Amino acid sequence: MSEPTYAAFHNQHLKHSVPVHLLPWSPDIRNAPAVLGGSDPLPVAGVNDYPLSHCSVRVFTPEGTAPAGGWPVFIFFHGGGWTLGTIATENAFSSNMCKRAESVVVSVDYRLGPERPYPAAVEDTVEALQWVHTKGPELLGINPALIAVGGSSSGANLAAIATHRAQALAIPLAFQLLVVPVTDNTAAVGDGRYPSWTENAKTVSLVPEKMVWFKNNYSPNPEDWTHPDNSPIFATDESFKGAPPAWIAVCELDILRDEGIAYGDKLKKAGVPAEVKVYKGAPHPIMAMDGELSHSCL
Template sequence: MPLDPGTATLLQMMADAGHPPFSESGPEVARLAMRAMTIDVVTPETQVPVGSVEETTAGGRPARVYRPDGERPADGWPTLVYLHGGGFVIGDLDTHDQTCRHLCRGAEAVVVSVDYRLAPEHPWPAAVDDALAAVRWAHEHRAELGGGEVLGVGGDSAGGNLSAIAAQQLPDLVDAQLLIYPATDITGEYASRVENAEGYFLDMPMMEWFIGCYLEGVTDADLDDPTLSPLKGDFSGVAPAVLVTAEFDPLRDEGEAYADALAAAGVAVDRTRYDGLVHGFIDMGLFSPVATAALEDVVARTRALLHR
């Protein structure tokens, strides 16, 4: 279907602003630009309300705990460890504050957002190590977090990559996984990488820059390592998943290939492609009613996954 008009308007605004691409800006400038597109446009009126927000540490990394409004039920809330997107290079607790608030409120879950180390200052596997440490920490602290038995892990883009890896590496701890347009196969060749190579926010030069930063100085990386490309990993015994993709996204096909691999391994997977939308749509609701509706649907599916 055609590109969503609200998204098209946003993309045109970004193009008209004349800012250099992330791949030409350097990490620090790109990080500030991401904040400008996310947390800096939130007002008190548009901030999603939740019961409480607490700063903490998870597995040795700064983290933020979001709790739903109201009294905790007798059997507790599920806990969701959330790993933000940003190509392993940009993004932080603030850029994904609204996303975590939506998930906490709509999915009725305690959300633990984790500020994992970023490349190129901390290349692979630092982000993987931090993600696994955070999941282990959340499992150990479920009683004072959600209080329920269910522990999920989720994230968007690079965070989806880390979430898929955590579900594979820690199958005895992770009960559910939320994968929002995940990066799953660094070396793969997919039609969506050609069809959506430019013009839809995430483009191929940006993807190549992200991977270059993530592997900067790493001389012994096997690009088929499942802690880089989880599509190459072991799917036996991994948790049920919600996996979502966007039509105009270079990562679309590898995300859908991951859903296929989960299903082939006998894993329950709720998969949805949101037509007309681009990579990053969960942060585009202020500009697009279609993106807002898609985010609400993702949250509803996550609620069903965590409360099954």
């Protein structure tokens, strides 16, 4: 049974909307909010955009004085199936994290499919990670020993990939926060590894057809889906051992539930502290709806 507040919101605002995966493709689709029901951004000391090679990052700076050694920093990747979203998509989440965690937040406006398919978003992820580590101490006042990464859905996919790529770059990470993550792009209805794809196939918001639409926009070549830079659950055991501690949020009524749980299990098996929180009665988008729902991560 769905969380009742979400059900009421869905019936009022979304029930009669045409799902995005059934609309003719146009980049203008990105002008609409990826998820309705979010809160307004909170005031912080500063919000500044910086260009990278192929994308930009938006930096949120906390109020007050940085601690000795510099601010902790959280690199965030927005959701939207690697297809939707803009640099402004996660302003509310980023400002909340900045203010409440007293951390610099770097939100990455990575390139999107179908115009810029895989591995463009991964390339932007890696560049953002390197930029924060090398430029961040002087430019942003951050502590390079206190870098965390995180994201929502497709963004959590990129954040998880960042934890594995960081090891090869000798960039230490302190933490990873994965909200309803995509960890295995080979998952499908009928997949015995992930029963949630079948159990929740008729749940609102993220039905299998929509997830496949997102995946094909981003990564149209099936031979790529088992690469660890595409599906981080396929990273080596050794790479999992080097991953930072994790907090993973999944929703009971989300098709992605079981691959998020499986990813947490792989971290635990590798000896990495990992907490997996299952939000009962909740569908996929509930974490971003803090303006309407008490379930929200914020």
